[in-house]
Amino acid sequence: MSRPPDDxxxxxxFLRIVVQSAGGFFFAGCLADAEDGGPPAPxxxxxxxxxxxxxxxxxxxxxxxxCGSCMRACRTENLVPEGFYRTWVERYEIDADDKAHVDxxxxxxxSFDRDALPPAAGRRKAFFVPKLCNHCKNSVCSQxxxxxxxxxxxxxxxxxxxxxxxxxxxxxxxxxxxxRFINPHKHVAxxxxxxxxxxxxxxxxxxxxxxxxxxxxYGNLKDRKDELQAILHRRRYMLLKPELxxxxxxxxxxxxxEVV
Amino acid sequence: MEGFVFPNxxxxxxxxxxxxxxxxxxxxxxxxVVSSLYHLFxxxxxxxxxxxxxxxxxxxxxxxxxxxxxxLGHPERAFNIMITPNFSSAMAGFGYxxxxxxxxxxxxxxxxxxxxxxxxxxxRGFWRLVARVALLNDLRATEASHATDRRIIRxxxxxxxxxxxxxxxxxxxxxxxxxxxxxxxxxxxFVIFIFSAIVSGIAVLIFHYMLIAxxxxxxxxxxxxxxxxxxxxxxxIIAVSLEVLEVVSIAYKQSEEWEILARLIExxxxxxxxxxxxLVFSLVPFLLLGLNALFRFRDAVSNAILWIASVMLxxxxxxxxxxxxxxxxxxxxxxRGFTSxxxxxxxxxxxxxxxxxxxxxxxxxxxFHRFVPLFPPEAMRPTTPAERPAPSxxxxx
Numbered sequence: 177m178s179r180p181p182d183d184x185x186x187x188x189x190f191l192r193i194v195v196q197s198a199g200g201f202f203f204a205g206c207l208a209d210a211e212d213g214g215p216p217a218p219x220x221x222x223x224x225x226x227x228x229x230x231x232x233x234x235x236x237x238x239x240x241x242x243c244g245s246c247m248r249a250c251r252t253e254n255l256v257p258e259g260f261y262r263t264w265v266e267r268y269e270i271d272a273d274d275k276a277h278v279d280x281x282x283x284x285x286x287s288f289d290r291d292a293l294p295p296a297a298g299r300r301k302a303f304f305v306p307k308l309c310n311h312c313k314n315s316v317c318s319q320x321x322x323x324x325x326x327x328x329x330x331x332x333x334x335x336x337x338x339x340x341x342x343x344x345x346x347x348x349x350x351x352x353x354x355x356r357f358i359n360p361h362k363h364v365a366x367x368x369x370x371x372x373x374x375x376x377x378x379x380x381x382x383x384x385x386x387x388x389x390x391x392x393x394y395g396n397l398k399d400r401k402d403e404l405q406a407i408l409h410r411r412r413y414m415l416l417k418p419e420l421x422x423x424x425x426x427x428x429x430x431x432x433x434e435v436v
Numbered sequence: 437m438e439g440f441v442f443p444n445x446x447x448x449x450x451x452x453x454x455x456x457x458x459x460x461x462x463x464x465x466x467x468x469v470v471s472s473l474y475h476l477f478x479x480x481x482x483x484x485x486x487x488x489x490x491x492x493x494x495x496x497x498x499x500x501x502x503x504x505x506x507x508l509g510h511p512e513r514a515f516n517i518m519i520t521p522n523f524s525s526a527m528a529g530f531g532y533x534x535x536x537x538x539x540x541x542x543x544x545x546x547x548x549x550x551x552x553x554x555x556x557x558x559x560r561g562f563w564r565l566v567a568r569v570a571l572l573n574d575l576r577a578t579e580a581s582h583a584t585d586r587r588i589i590r591x592x593x594x595x596x597x598x599x600x601x602x603x604x605x606x607x608x609x610x611x612x613x614x615x616x617x618x619x620x621x622x623x624x625x626f627v628i629f630i631f632s633a634i635v636s637g638i639a640v641l642i643f644h645y646m647l648i649a650x651x652x653x654x655x656x657x658x659x660x661x662x663x664x665x666x667x668x669x670x671x672x673i674i675a676v677s678l679e680v681l682e683v684v685s686i687a688y689k690q691s692e693e694w695e696i697l698a699r700l701i702e703x704x705x706x707x708x709x710x711x712x713x714x715l716v717f718s719l720v721p722f723l724l725l726g727l728n729a730l731f732r733f734r735d736a737v738s739n740a741i742l743w744i745a746s747v748m749l750x751x752x753x754x755x756x757x758x759x760x761x762x763x764x765x766x767x768x769x770x771x772r773g774f775t776s777x778x779x780x781x782x783x784x785x786x787x788x789x790x791x792x793x794x795x796x797x798x799x800x801x802x803x804f805h806r807f808v809p810l811f812p813p814e815a816m817r818p819t820t821p822a823e824r825p826a827p828s829x830x831x832x833x
Contacts, residue, residue, distance in 0.1 A: 187572070261443040278440040278772060307442075316616065322527035323516040342516055343509015345449040346527050352616035354442035354769045358449055363509030420615055436770055 224376045229331040230397040231370055232425040234404055234413070235306050237432070239391035242267055242304040244286030246383035246392060251284070253371065253382035258284065260357045262368040263308040263383055268434055272298035276434040305435050306392060308383070309334060309355040309368035310416060310424030317347035317356060317367075326365060332397070332425060333372055338364045352417050353424075370394065397425075439773025448765045448777040451785040453503040455761045456793060458607045458629065459636070459754055460500045465604040466637010467493040468541065468596055470664070475548075475593035481659040484815035485645050487548060491810045492641065494541050495797040501534065502793050507785060526610050537596075537603050544592040546570065547585045551577060552808035563807055604633040611760060618693035618771075619700065619764035624682045631675035636753035638668045642746040644798075646739060654811075655819045658735055662728075665742045669725035672749055676718045679756065696771045704766050704774050709759045717752035721745040 242265050250256060250263045265286070269277045271294050281288045311334045318326040318334055325341035328334050336347075341364035348356045348365060359366035371381035375394070379385075384392045395404025407429075414431040415424045428435075437446065467489045473479040474486035505511040518531035546553075554575050556567035568575075608629025611620040642664050649656045683701070686694055701709060724745040728738055766774045780786040804810060 259446070264443050276772075278770070280440070280443055282443065318522075318524075320525045320527065320614075321522055322525045322530065323513075323520050324522035325516075340513070340516060340520070341510065342513045344504075344507070344527065345509075346525070346610075348444075348449050349765075350614055350616055352769055354445050357444040357447075358509060436772075 226329060226331040226376075228396075228398060231311070231332045231375060232395060232397050232404060232408075232427065233308070233311065233370065234393040234395075234407060234427040234429060236391045236393070236429040237303055237305050237435075238430040239389040240265065240304040240306055241389055241391075242281065242288060243388065244281045244288075245386040245388060246306060247281060247286035248284075249382040249386040250368075251286075253374075254369070256366075257360050260359070260366065262355070262366070263306065266305045266307060266435070267293075267302070268305065268432065269293050269302045270300045270434065272300060274300070278434075303432065305428075305431070306383075307353065307355070307416075308426065309370075310353055310422065310426040311368075311370060313423035313425060314421060316350040316352065316420075316422055317365075320346045320350040322346065329372075331376075333370050333375075334367070335369055335372060336365045336367060338362055338366075341365050352420050352422065437773065437775055439768070440770050441768035441773045441775050442770055445768050445775050448762065448775060450761055450765060451507065451777075452758075452762075452779040452787060452790050453507040453785045455754070455757045456503040456790050457500065457507075458604075458761070459757045460496050460503070460794070460797075461604050461607055462629070462633035462636045462753060462757075463640050464493045464496045464500060464537075464541075464637070465600040465630070465633040466635065466639075467496065467641060468600045468637070469634050470638055470641055470667075472593040472597050473667070475589055476597070479663065481657075481663045483812060484657040484660045485641050485664070485811075487812065488645060488810040489637075489641050490541065490545055490548060491801060491804050492644065492797075493637075494545055495800040495804060497534075497538055497541055498800070499793060499797050503790070506789060506793070526606065526613055529606055533599075533603050533606055537599050540592055540596055540599055544589060544596065547589050547592070549808045550585060551582075556808060566807065600633075601630050605630050611764065614764075616769060617764050617767070618697055619767055620760065622682055622686075624678060625760075628675065628678045628682065631671060631678060632753050632756055634671045635668065635675050635749055638664055638671065639746040639749040639753070642668065642742055643750060644801075646743050646746075649815075652816070653819050654815065655817050656735075656739055657815055658738075660815075661739065661742055665725055665738075665745070666729050668746065668749065669722070669729050672718070672722060672725070672752075676714075676722070680714075693771065696767055700763060700767055700774070705759055705763050708755060709763065713752060713755040713759055717748050717755060721748045721752065724748075 244265060246263055247261065247265060254262060256262050265281050267279050267281070267288055271277060277293055279289065279292050311332060313332070315326075315328060315334050318328055321327070321341075322344065323340060323342055325337045326334065326347050327337065338359075343358060343363045343365070345358050345365070348358060351367075356365055356367045358364070371379075371383075374381055381392075381394055384394050393404055393407065395402040397405060399405070408427055411429050413427040413429050416426070416428065416431075417436060418424075470482065471486050471489040471493065474482050501514075505514060508514060515531075517528060518535075521528040521531065550571070553567040553571050554577055556563050557571055557575055558564075559567075605626045608626040611617075611629075612622055612625030614620045642661060646656060646661065648654075686697060721744075724741050727733075728741045728745070733741065762777055766777065768774060779790075782788050801810070809816070
């Protein structure tokens, strides 16, 4: 060898190669992630063009009778694990002192406890409020997901890529509506998907389908003739925790001040 | 559980592991700041613990991600955070900040311990091999190379301070930026975390240095520990003031969330927050360190005071992490109730695992010391009467 044994150029070249290949892998990783493809076309069905849709949801709290059908349907349709909820129904009772008593229909039967509330004698008003993921336009959950596993689709739905989620639960902390949970079997974040597998083939979400009083509605905000749009143009509505700037796409008709 | 909580809030998702993680990174950041006091700011009196503090920062840093991995639902996907980072997420910075800091501390250690490793490389056995691999078999050391080493060490020590603030401030930001959580959501969280980190870092060094000196019957360097004690006093005053300021400002503003937070403090966290974190583990060390800084006690008394105050402040910072991380999750996002949490002992994210994770770095530090001495020779002088040196400069002033 003509090169002296302590020549540092070998080491420098080695370090340069290491740095360059690390940079290359990183860049390639970023590119691989940036691919933009819509959901696959349903087998045998017409291709779904997500540019033509922007999904939203509305809840008419005057209509809800607290039957819990939506909760049971959701559990069956989406295999929601026991003890966790993609949607639920809250019961509010305002007593004679204007104090709110709130409870929830729990369990597989999704039924309310008849004895949990104060006697009906001093009741001023009572109502039910269904809750679900608000699919916010400015969703905090997808903002804080460190790996991009929580994301917004082009048609306005917030989803979780369960093949990519690391299960850190930062999104669970960040969601102001507590609609997310860590699936105890899959160990990833889980939440309402608006029944994305159904709405993209022209079927309503399970909860909307089974609601006997039409308290739950869904629709496409890009379609001028859509029924939901007509309702939102006609009725007054409110959002949950609007002060947080999340811009939910779940609109509440007849919402009481007590509801958060 | 108490009052109304949303149905998915019945489990606390961030457990004792997420309490431990900011605690460990805090120790890292604090210990690094101490090492920089010597290497950068010329506080020569803390030379006895300068190398030790950097070693401690390094071993704690190595174990900082472990509680996170234990906590993750899919630890095998952990590298997604670097392969497909979502840059709008505060957490996405973790992989890069952590790696950069690990590199920085690792390189600084390499330069600081280079001479010792060269000596090891001339020896025999296993450590000879380790030293030769670490040195890339380059055993040259000249006056010029030492001068270069010193320049690089100074540069890294300087760069390391903003990096340490970034590493730990980032953890505070993770909590402070969650607008959904009224107990976390404050820009002060970032600053509080940095100062409490420095407190815990100085405290762990005093605690550990005195313990090691006691076990090995070394003479404790009074100038060093008294100086560290004064720094500890100063930084704890800032940290605790900020912690109080945060709550006072929410209380005074009487905004919507205060109603539930007042109940949290008065009821759920009364014991761990008011009694333990503030009244016992902040007030007592404050008085002890204050007395020690203002009055001149005998060395043995002063050392005992410093050691007790350090242990108490280590507990104080741990309590603070607990009250932030767990306390914040106890409040329901309905603002109408509380959930509850009690860690198990032998479960995956239980106390036993937490204790093991926290203990390993101390063991590793011992192995480190077997390889290259973590203390300069003058810090390892015995206390036997025959060898006891004349009173040092510090004892005379």
